[in-house]
Amino acid sequence: MANFTITGQVETPISLTFAELSEMPAEVQIADVQSLGAKRSGCAVKLSAILDRCRPLPEADHLGLHATADDFHASLPLDAVRDRAVLIYGQDGQPLPLAAGGPFRLFIPDHSQCKASEIDECANVKFIDRIELTIGKGHDNRPRDEDEHRAIHEH
Numbered sequence: 001m002a003n004f005t006i007t008g009q010v011e012t013p014i015s016l017t018f019a020e021l022s023e024m025p026a027e028v029q030i031a032d033v034q035s036l037g038a039k040r041s042g043c044a045v046k047l048s049a050i051l052d053r054c055r056p057l058p059e060a061d062h063l064g065l066h067a068t069a070d071d072f073h074a075s076l077p078l079d080a081v082r083d084r085a086v087l088i089y090g091q092d093g094q095p096l097p098l099a100a101g102g103p104f105r106l107f108i109p110d111h112s113q114c115k116a117s118e119i120d121e122c123a124n125v126k127f128i129d130r131i132e133l134t135i136g137k138g139h140d141n142r143p144r145d146e147d148e149h150r151a152i153h154e155h
């Protein structure tokens with residue numbers, strides 16, 4: 001079963017699967033992210049609950065989201081997403097399909113438009129296989145301007 005890992009500046013590196021996420025307590029689950037304003041339906045857990053399990057070191061201040069599948073990476077200020085972002089992991093009781101950005105996808109409610117800020121729609125990284133806590137900003141190859149953005153939406 002597909003999993004993703006959380007590594008870097010944490011006390012305990014962990015990896016999680018669809019089944020393990022499904023079993024997390026009800027109070028950290030979001031039954032349908034459409035209730036948070038997402039375009040498509042899907043179930044999620046709060047990022048804070050995942051971070052509670054690996055315990056980021058106090059010095060960690062950025063959250064790296066890595067999608068090896070298409071070499072897409074974002075590094076976000078931890079404070080800005082810690083208590084707000086969720087990780088979408090399922091749809092209709094099944095693992096989140098690739099077509100919906102699965103098996104794991106970040107969703108930041110009330111994100112701003114593409115490129116408007118660090119925390120924008122482009123930060124909703126799809127196909128996540130690794131989350132990495134870093135001290136200082138890490139690898140980030142999100143589109144930086146209109147041309148790069150157009151290019152990424154073409155393929």
Ligand SMILES: Nc1nc2c(c(=O)[nH]1)N[C@H]1C(S)=C(S)[C@@H](COP(=O)(O)O)O[C@H]1N2
Pocket residue numbers: 067070072101114121122123124125126127143152
């Ligand atoms: N892995 C991965 N995640 C990604 C992207 C990508 O190309 N690869 N594009 C980003 C950008 S630029 C945007 S605007 C949104 C688009 O989300 P959507 O495909 O659900 O519309 O996903 C973001 N997450």
Ligand SMILES: [Mo]
Pocket residue numbers: 114115121122149
């Ligand atoms: Mo974007």
